[in-house]
Amino acid sequence: MRTLGQPQLAAALGVVLAGGVLAALVRAAFLQVRRRVRSRRSLAASLHALDHAHLRLVAAVDNMSQGLCMFDRDERLVLCNARYREMYHLTGPAARPGILLADLLRERAASGTFTEDVDAYRLHLRDALASGRRIHLQTELPDGRIVAVVNQPMPDGGWVATHEDITERQRALWQIAHMARHDALTDLANRLLFSERMDDALARLRLTGDGFVVLTFDLDLFKAVNDSLGHPVGDGLLRAVAQRLRDAVPSDCTTGRLGGDEFAILQPAGLMRRDAAAALATILLAAIGAPYDIDGNRIEIGISIGIALAPDHGDDTSTLLKNADLALYRAKAAGRHCYRFFEAEMDAEARMHHVLEIDLRNALSRAEFELHYQPVVDIASQRPCGVEALVRWRHPVFGLIPPDRFIPIAEETGLIAPIGEWILRRACTDAASLPPDVTVAVNLSPIQLRSAVLVETVQEILAEAGLPASRLELEITESVLLQRTSGTLGTLHRLGALGIGIVLDDFGVGYSSLGYLRLFPFTKIKIDKAFVGEMGQRSDCAVIVGAISGLARALDMKTTAEGVETADQFALVRAAGCTQAQGWLFGRPVPIAALDFSETPLLADLPA
Structure with missing residues (x-):
C-alpha cells in the first residue's frame, strides 16, 4: 500500500470533507490546535523573559551599595541581598527566606552585630510600622560602624528595610561640627564653644544657684619666643601648653584657647569657688611654668592668671570675661607668673590704662619724659x-608717673x-x-x-x-x-x-x-x-x-x-x-x- 504524502492527504481530506457539517467541525478543530500551539510558544517566551528579568533583578539587588531585606506581615524574611549579609557577617542559612525577624536578630547577635534586646526591638519596630509612615533609625555597631536603617511599610502588612553604612559620612559631619567649635592648633574649645558653655553655666546659675569660676591667662613673654624662634616653634609651644592643660585641668572644666596665647577655663564650683579657683590657679602656675623642649629649644615661660567668680563678679558672659581680663592685667602688673582675683577698683584702673595709652603716644613729641x-x-x-x-613721665594732668605704670603699656x-x-x-x-x-x-x-x-x-x-x-x-x-x-x-x-x-x-x-x-x-x-x-x-x-x-x-x-x-x-x-x-x-x-x-x-x- 502506497503511503500518502501531506499534499495527497490534504487533497484526500478535502475531497472527503468537501461539504457539510463535518468539514466545518474539522476546520474548527484545526484552528483550535493551531491557537494552542501558538499559546504554548508565547508562554515559553514569557517564561523565558520572566527568568531573564528575575536574573537582572537579583543582580541589581545583590549589587546595591545598601543592604536590603523584605519581611512579610508575619515577620518572616522574604528576601535579603548580599550586601545585607556582608554588613552583618551572616552566612546563607543564617539569612534564609522564611526565617523570623527575631531569629534573624539572634543570628546577628551571634555574629557580634546586634546588642539590643531582641523582643524590645521587635515590638518597638512593629508599633512604629503600625503608624504607616517610614521609620528612620541610626545605630552604632560594636565595631564602631554607623548604620542608617530605613523601614518602609507595605500595604500587605510587611515592610522593606534598607541598611546603609554611613560611618565615613557621619564622621565627616562630626569632624566639621567639631572643627566649628574647637581650635585647629590645640584642639581646645574655641571662643564660640567656650561662650556656649558659659551661657549654659549661667542658665544653670539662674535655675539652681550653682556658681562657677572663669580663669583667663596668657603666656608671659610668648611674643618674644614666637618672634625669636619662629612661628613653628611658637605653635609647638602652644600645643605643648594645651596638652599640659588637658593633663592638669579637671574633666568637668571647659578649657579653651580664645586666640593667640590667650586661654580660658570655665570651672564649676559651689560655695567654696574662691578656694577652688585658687587651688586650680596654683596647679596651673606649676604645670605651665615647667620648662619645655620644643624642637631642641629649651623654653621657660610663665603664665599670669585673672579670675572672676560668678555671680560675684558678673552675671553675663561679656562682663565675666572682661573682669577676668582686668584681673589678668593686675597679675601682670604684680610681676607676672601669679594670679589675681577681680576687684571692683580694677575697672577704674582699666579706664586709666586706656587714657595713659592714648597720652603715651604723644608724650615723646611733647618732651614729657625725663631721666632720674x-x-x-x-x-x-x-x-x-x-x-x-x-x-x-611728667604727665600734664597726673604729674610724675613711675616707669612701672607706663613701660608695660609702651611694650604692649x-x-x-x-x-x-x-x-x-x-x-x-x-x-x-x-x-x-x-x-x-x-x-x-x-x-x-x-x-x-x-x-x-x-x-x-x-x-x-x-x-x-x-x-x-x-x-x-x-x-x-x-x-x-x-x-x-x-x-x-x-x-x-x-x-x-x-x-x-x-x-x-x-x-x-x-x-x-x-x-x-x-x-x-x-x-x-x-x-x-x-x-x-x-x-x-x-x-x-x-x-x-x-x-x-x-x-x-x-x-x-x-x-x-x-x-x-x-x-x-x-x-x-x-x-x-x-x-x-x-x-x-x-x-x-x-x-x-x-x-x-x-x-x-x-x-x-
Missing part, C-alpha cells in the same frame, strides 16, 4: 662708682622702641658730663634687643655723646634669656666686644638659671632686692646672696646688691662679698643736676 639717676656705690670705698638711669603698643632709644641717647649725653670713672646703666627692653640695628644705634649714640663704651652698662632681665637664639647671643657678644658692660638684672627671681651665666657675656649680676631686704630676718636669703656673690667672683663678674635701705643691710651684703650696692640708703633717684660725687664716703661711720 640713682647712685651705685662701690662697697670697698663706699663712694659712687656709677648711676642707673630711670625714666619718668610697640612704643618702647622709640622711647628706649630716647632714654639711651639722653643717658649717654648726661653721663658724658659726669666724672670719668662713673658709669651709667640703662635698662634694655627685650623688644630693643631684637632690633637688627641695635649695635649700630648704640655705636652712633656713643659717638654723638662722646662717651667711651666702657662707661655704658646695658641691663637686661632674665626674660631676654628665654630667647636662646644665635641672634640674641650674637647681639650681646657684639655689644660686649665694644667694651660695653652687660648686666643681668634682678638675678634670683623669675626664670633664673646658672646656664645663662655661661651662655651670655655678663660683666655684672644684680641681686634682686627681695633677697637683700630679707637678709636680716631669713638665713636662707643671706645664704643665697652669699652664693650668688661667690659664683660671680669665680666667673670674674661683679655683683650689685639692689634695695639696700639700712646700714645693717649694707653690712650684710658687704659680708656676703658683694662688690657694689644700690638703694635708698645712698640716695633716691634724682635729676642729673642733683647728683653728688664728692670724695667723702657715703657711710663714713662704718668701718671700711
Whole structure:
C-alpha cells in the first residue's frame, strides 16, 4: 500500500470533507490546535523573559551599595541581598527566606552585630510600622560602624528595610561640627564653644544657684619666643601648653584657647569657688611654668592668671570675661607668673590704662619724659662708682608717673622702641658730663634687643655723646634669656666686644638659671632686692646672696646688691662679698643736676 504524502492527504481530506457539517467541525478543530500551539510558544517566551528579568533583578539587588531585606506581615524574611549579609557577617542559612525577624536578630547577635534586646526591638519596630509612615533609625555597631536603617511599610502588612553604612559620612559631619567649635592648633574649645558653655553655666546659675569660676591667662613673654624662634616653634609651644592643660585641668572644666596665647577655663564650683579657683590657679602656675623642649629649644615661660567668680563678679558672659581680663592685667602688673582675683577698683584702673595709652603716644613729641639717676656705690670705698638711669613721665594732668605704670603699656603698643632709644641717647649725653670713672646703666627692653640695628644705634649714640663704651652698662632681665637664639647671643657678644658692660638684672627671681651665666657675656649680676631686704630676718636669703656673690667672683663678674635701705643691710651684703650696692640708703633717684660725687664716703661711720 502506497503511503500518502501531506499534499495527497490534504487533497484526500478535502475531497472527503468537501461539504457539510463535518468539514466545518474539522476546520474548527484545526484552528483550535493551531491557537494552542501558538499559546504554548508565547508562554515559553514569557517564561523565558520572566527568568531573564528575575536574573537582572537579583543582580541589581545583590549589587546595591545598601543592604536590603523584605519581611512579610508575619515577620518572616522574604528576601535579603548580599550586601545585607556582608554588613552583618551572616552566612546563607543564617539569612534564609522564611526565617523570623527575631531569629534573624539572634543570628546577628551571634555574629557580634546586634546588642539590643531582641523582643524590645521587635515590638518597638512593629508599633512604629503600625503608624504607616517610614521609620528612620541610626545605630552604632560594636565595631564602631554607623548604620542608617530605613523601614518602609507595605500595604500587605510587611515592610522593606534598607541598611546603609554611613560611618565615613557621619564622621565627616562630626569632624566639621567639631572643627566649628574647637581650635585647629590645640584642639581646645574655641571662643564660640567656650561662650556656649558659659551661657549654659549661667542658665544653670539662674535655675539652681550653682556658681562657677572663669580663669583667663596668657603666656608671659610668648611674643618674644614666637618672634625669636619662629612661628613653628611658637605653635609647638602652644600645643605643648594645651596638652599640659588637658593633663592638669579637671574633666568637668571647659578649657579653651580664645586666640593667640590667650586661654580660658570655665570651672564649676559651689560655695567654696574662691578656694577652688585658687587651688586650680596654683596647679596651673606649676604645670605651665615647667620648662619645655620644643624642637631642641629649651623654653621657660610663665603664665599670669585673672579670675572672676560668678555671680560675684558678673552675671553675663561679656562682663565675666572682661573682669577676668582686668584681673589678668593686675597679675601682670604684680610681676607676672601669679594670679589675681577681680576687684571692683580694677575697672577704674582699666579706664586709666586706656587714657595713659592714648597720652603715651604723644608724650615723646611733647618732651614729657625725663631721666632720674640713682647712685651705685662701690662697697670697698663706699663712694659712687656709677648711676642707673630711670625714666619718668611728667604727665600734664597726673604729674610724675613711675616707669612701672607706663613701660608695660609702651611694650604692649610697640612704643618702647622709640622711647628706649630716647632714654639711651639722653643717658649717654648726661653721663658724658659726669666724672670719668662713673658709669651709667640703662635698662634694655627685650623688644630693643631684637632690633637688627641695635649695635649700630648704640655705636652712633656713643659717638654723638662722646662717651667711651666702657662707661655704658646695658641691663637686661632674665626674660631676654628665654630667647636662646644665635641672634640674641650674637647681639650681646657684639655689644660686649665694644667694651660695653652687660648686666643681668634682678638675678634670683623669675626664670633664673646658672646656664645663662655661661651662655651670655655678663660683666655684672644684680641681686634682686627681695633677697637683700630679707637678709636680716631669713638665713636662707643671706645664704643665697652669699652664693650668688661667690659664683660671680669665680666667673670674674661683679655683683650689685639692689634695695639696700639700712646700714645693717649694707653690712650684710658687704659680708656676703658683694662688690657694689644700690638703694635708698645712698640716695633716691634724682635729676642729673642733683647728683653728688664728692670724695667723702657715703657711710663714713662704718668701718671700711
